[in-house]
Amino acid sequence: MLTVDQLRIKMGDFSLLGDFTITPGARVAVLGPSGAGKSTLLAAIAGFQPLDAGAILWDAQPMPKDPAARPISMVFQDNNLFPHLTVAQNVGLGLRPNLRLSDEDHTSVAQALTRVGLEGMGDRKPAQLSGGQIARVALARVLLRDRPVLLLDEPFGALGPALKAEMLALVRDLLNETGATLLMVSHDPEDARVLCDQVVLVADGVAHAPVATEEMFANPPEVMREYLGG
Amino acid sequence: MKTALSFVAGLALTTTAAFAADKPVLQVYAPDYFASEWGPGPSIEAGFEAQCACDLEFVTGDVMPRLMLEGERTEADVVIGLNTDVTARARASGLFAPHGLDVSGLTLPVDWTDDTFVPFDYSYTAFIYDNTKIAHAPTSFDALLAMPDDTKIVIQDPRSSISGLALLLWVKSVYGDKADEAWTKLNPKILTVTKGWSEAYGMFTDGEADMVLSYVTSPAYHIIAEEDLTKSAAIFDEGHYLFVDLVGKIANTDQPELADAFMAYVLSEEFQSGISTTNWSFPSKLATEKLPEGFQNLPVPAKALVFSEEEAEAIRKPALDEWLAAASK
Amino acid sequence: MARRRVQISTTTILGVLALGVVVCLTLGTLIAVAMRAEGAGRLGPADWAAIRFTLWQAAASATLSILLAIPVARALARRSFPGRSVLITLLGAPFILPVIVAILGLIAVFGRTGLISQALGLFGIEPISVYGYHGVILAHVFFNLPLATRLILQGWLAIPSERFRLAASLGMGPSDIARTLERPMLREVVPGAFLVIFLICLTSFAVALALGGGPKATTVELAIYEAFRFDFDLARASLLALVQFALGAALALIALRVAMPSDMGAGLDRAVTRWDDRPALLVQDIAAITLATLFLLLPLGMVILDGLPRLLHLPQVVFGAALRSVIVALVSAALTLALSLPIAALAVRHNSRVVEALGYLTIAASPLVIGTGLFIITFPFVKPSDLALPITAIVNAALSLPFTLRALVPALAAVERDYGPLADGLGMTGLTRLRHLWLPRLRRPMGFALGLAAALSMGDLGVIALFADGDNATLPLQLFRLMAAYRMEDAAAAALLLLSLSLLLFWIFDKGGRVNADR
Incomplete structure (x- = not known):
């Protein structure tokens, strides 16, 4: 269980408050106007953003300081792959950060690649891949990391609609297999409807507690209405 | 970093390896041109080593500043390549010993009575x-x-x-x-x-x-x-x-006999007849008729x-x- | 969590160690010399004249380098033509040239019997003279025009191409573009570039000596040399060195407030596409590129011409010396990296410009004082001649630091900005981060830094004078020995050898950093 406990972040004019809990296995979309602090919230949970007050708890315990030690996998907007490493190495980092991979590890890497539909592409460099394939490699690494929480910071923002739908479907399948908890930042409310059962609205300096997706769209609060427009 | 350091250490070793032999070493401080392939150094080294059963080692560079920095602790036994215009400070340093040689037969255009520095050539x-x-x-x-x-x-x-x-x-x-x-x-x-x-x-x-x-x-x-x-x-x-080029003996040399022998060698005919065409100057003790032809006719x-x-x-x-x-x- | 703490402290420890080496080499040696001195030093009128001349020539050289670099950089920025990238590389050559070689080349072109005077002679015009204030400045412009061009060209290429498109769609002409896009860029880039070149010219020694034409053109570094060499006045020498440091430090303080040019190792392979071309601009650009090319490459050509006849007949010892120089240069390059990477890591980790500034200390240091200080410190323990080559390597490494840091710090900062969170999230720390993130991502700037350090080290003989023994001469020293033995033609060939090896070393490293580098 992931708890955002009395969180406060202040950076110049910008500030963000939050105090809520995410139930295990929940699929949460983080929505809100740009600049409201969606990515900051994810960075705080992942351990990249120092907090001015409050804490991020996992099963009622404070999380470790080191991002790598947290029960979290994260996929960023971009720079998810090291361009100088092969696809297989990039995925292998999920198992061994020092890349000393055993035969067994190599097998796991190959299986993970097969699972995301990139069978036999392990020797390629990221520059030889399409945008969708790059996202798949990042997801293959998430599979191997095998952490109970997955944070997606708009990783599919640059993909076309068909490709994005494909990726969201893949994420759903992976979540079904692993039972991981998802927090996904998106600027497209449609993504929330497709994949997520809850929505965290970030607006006016506050990350609100999660609300069921249907209720959010059926009965949007004022800021959400403005954001959705019309 | 590690490999770089061992590289450096290796370089240092190659320079020390040469002195591993058991022969006594005579350290001669000299200006840089001295030890060059085309300077007077190599033939002097070969000539002296043939008679001394020692290893003559030229240490080249800025001779006077180095001597002043090293002071009493200098490793030098002999210093060659000084000249009359800087010897006042060399003498004042108290590092040099009297040469004890007979300098009466010199062929310099001036009388030479200095008891510390011996001229080996001039121009x-x-x-x-x-x-x-x-x-x-x-x-x-x-x-x-x-x-x-x-x-x-x-x-x-x-x-x-x-x-x-x-x-x-x-x-x-x-x-x-x-x-x-x-x-x-x-x-x-x-x-x-x-x-x-x-x-x-x-x-x-x-x-x-x-x-x-x-x-x-x-x-x-x-x-x-x-x-x-x-x-x-x-x-x-x-x-x-x-312009007179000089050689002097260091007082607290650990090779006094070798140093004396070298000072004497500087005035020997072998040294004197070689210096003209390696340092391109007149020998300090050589009859004119023994000079190379190109020198004899110089104005x-x-x-x-x-x-x-x-x-x-x-x-x-x-x-x-x-x-x-x-x-x- | 514990591992991350360890990681931070390793970076800090290594960085502080490397900084310690730099501070010891610069300030430590100065203190050693000052302590060995008897009594306090006093500056005479000649010393003050030297200080004035130093500042004046550095300012004039930097100003002129920048003024000339602007049209050349502009022309290179907006023209793409076959051989452009080769030309840009070649134009960089003077900066890494051994000073002695460069001076021979400059005299062959600008001297009394040089190409220009000969050409003028055909029309019955008096030969020009390159000796004097203008000679010193000419040589400094020759050395630094490439650097200035490079820095300013980077500024041009950093203007997003969308802005030029926007300008085109708004119907802006060349003068509008200059006002709205180019001048603001220049205002940002020029002060930093000026300071860098000013600092480089501050410690000039050999240039002022060879082309200064007399005692009027005495720089501080030259005054240190004579205080040390002839008067053996260590007090005055260290006082002058302190003055030189103070000048450098004052400038460094200004530099911390000015945007310093970044990423000296960046690629300059593309040209800006523009839509405001006019025939007059084309003529102007062709003229700028041609003149710069002639100015920078003719002296090199003359060195090659003069050296070729005897190159294959050089005595064996010269090649031995060349090998020794190459080894020293390689070690020096490796040491440069070993010093600059930890310092860069420390500067990036703590986002500290002070750390970076300390790394630049050596730009204002006097090689002669460093050498003397090291001699005083090491002499009681070690035979100086055993240290000749190691000390040459480490001092050359330290002297290259200001340039290698300039290439590495911004590049490392960019790597950490782009991939730091990902690596943190995956737990890539310590050696793993070094091996799998920094080294591969920093290949280009590291190749550039290694090449620069190796080339700069090839030509230098600043500190070796006190330590040398007869047998371990480096190539520049051997070149002087050839000259001292009246063998001027062999010396010209040795100069060509030195030139080729310096350029080759730079090229190999720089290329090595680029080949197969994943972007």
């Missing part, structure tokens, strides 16, 4: 020119000063070069209190002032300059090594400043100008200020 400061380009070379310093200003001369900086300092003293000995007037007349002809002799001479041979400050013995190189007769020294009536100044080392030391600073002042006009 005179002179301006060298190309005799195919300058038909009527000046025959006096006055004539040089009277040459048109588009005659371009390269000299060396007296603050960084020993030959440059010798020129300063030469002008002082010829013109005395009127040295600054002489500089005022000379300066328009000076193309540039180089750090060392090499750069200046290079400019002259490249044709950049019409004349260069060097030594009366410089043409001998061109005559003997290149069979080129076009380079001559302008010989001045007033006389030329004498030589009729008069040697020289300051005692006390005079040189006392004049150096004011003369330098005078030169600086004249150059800044």
Whole structure:
């Protein structure tokens, strides 16, 4: 269980408050106007953003300081792959950060690649891949990391609609297999409807507690209405 | 980093390996040109080692500053390549011991009575020119000063070069209190002032300059090594400043016998007959008829100008200020 | 969590160690010399004249370099033509040239019997003279025009191409573009570039000596040399060195407030596409590129011409010396990296410009004082000649630091900005981060830094004078020995060898950093 406990972040004019809990296995979309602090919230949970007050708890315990030690996998907007490493190495980092991979590890890497539909592409460099394939490699690494929480910071923002739908479907399948908890930042409310059962609205300096997706769209609060427009 | 360090250590080892042999080592401090393949060092080393059962090791670089820094703890046994203009400070350091040699048979143009430093060769400061380009070379310093200003001369900086300092003293000995007037007349002809002799001479041979400050013995190189007769020294009536290269023994040497033997070797005929064509200067103790042919016919100044080392030391600073002042006009 | 703490402290420890080496080499040696001196030093009128001249020539050289670099950089920025990238590389050559070689080349072109004077002679015009103030400045412009061009060209290429498109769609002409896009860029880039070149010219020694034409052109470094060499006045030498440091430090303080040019190792392979071309601009650009090319490459050509005849007849010892120099250069390059990477890491980790500034200390240091200080410190313990080559390597490494840091710090900062969170999230720390993130991502700037350090080290003989023994001469020393032995033609060939090896070393490293580098 992931708890955002009395969180406060202040950076110049910008500030963000939050105090809520995410139930295990929940699929949460983080929505809100740009600049409201969606990515900051994810960075705080992942351990990249120092907090001015409050804490991020996992099963009622404070999380470790080191991002790598947290029960979290994260996929960023971009720079998810090291361009100088092969696809297989990039995925292998999920198992061994020092890349000393055993035969067994190599097998796991190959299986993970097969699972995301990139069978036999392990020797390629990221520059030889399409945008969708790059996202798949990042997801293959998430599979191997095998952490109970997955944070997606708009990783599919640059993909076309068909490709994005494909990726969201893949994420759903992976979540079904692993039972991981998802927090996904998106600027497209449609993504929330497709994949997520809850929505965290970030607006006016506050990350609100999660609300069921249907209720959010059926009965949007004022800021959400403005954001959705019309 | 590790490999880099072992690389460095390896480099250091290669330099020490040479001294591993059990022979006693005689350390001779010398200016850099000495140890070069084409300098006097290699033949001296071979000649002395053939008779001493020792290892003669040249340590080259800025000899005087290094000696002053090392002081009493110096590893040097003998220092070669000093000259009369800097020996006052060398003597004052108290590092040198009397040579104890008989210097009566020297062939220097002046009497030699110094009990510490032994001359091994000498020459005179002179301006060298190309005799195919300058038909009527000046025959006096006055004539040089009277040459048109588009005659371009390269000299060396007296603050960084020993030959440059010798020129300063030469002008002082010829013109005395009127040295600054002489500089005022000379300066328009000076193309540039180089750090060392090499750069200046290079400019002259490249044709950049019409004349260069060097030594009366410089043409001998061109005559003997290149069979080129076009380079001559302008010989001045007033006389030329004498330039004597010296060797001295360090007082607290750990190889006193070897050091003495080396000092004696410097005045031997073997050393003396070799030095003329390796250091391109006159040997200090060799009859004229034993000189190489190219040297025998060299025009030589009729008069040697020289300051005692006390005079040189006392004049150096004011003369330098005078030169600086004249150059800044 | 514990591992991350360890990681931070390793970076800090290594960085502080490397900084310690730099501070010891610069300030430590200065203190050693000052302590060995008897009594306090006093500066005479000649010393003050030297200080004035130093500042004046550095300012004039930097100003002129920048003014000339602007049209050249502009032309290179907006023209793409076959051989452009080769030309840009070649134009960089003077900066890494051994000073002695460069001076020989400059005299062959601008001297009294040089190409230009000969050409003028055909029309009955008097030969020009390169000796004097203008000679010093000419040489400094020759050395630094490439650097200035490079820095300013980077500024041009950093203007997003969208802005030029926007300008085109708004119908802006060349003068409008200059006002709205180019001048603001120049205002940002020029002060930093000026300071860098000013600092480089501050410690000039050999240039002022060879081309200064007399004692009027005495720089502080030259005054240190004579205080040390002739008067053996360590007090005055260290005082002058302190003055030189103070000048450098004052400038460094200004530099911390000015945007310093970044990423010296960046690629300059593309040209900006523009839509405001006019025939007059084309003529102007062709003229700028041609003149710069002639100015920078003719002297190199003359060195090659003069050296070729005897190159294959050089005595064996010269090649031995060349090998020794190459080894020293390689070690020096490795040491440069070993010093600059930890310092860069420390500067990036703590986002500290002070750390970076300390790394630049050596730009204002006097090689002669460093050498003397090291001699005083090591002499009681070690035989100086055993240290000749190691000390040459480490001092050359330290002297290259200001340039290698300039290449590495911004590049490392960019790597950490782009991939730091990902690596943190995956737990890539310590050696793993070094091996799998920094080294591969920093290949280009590291190749550039290694090449620069190796090339700069090839030509230098600043500190070796006190330590050398007879047998371990480096190539520049051997070149001087050839000259001292009247063998001027062999010396010209040795100069060509030195030139080729310096350029080759730079090229190999720089290329090595680029080949197969994943962007």
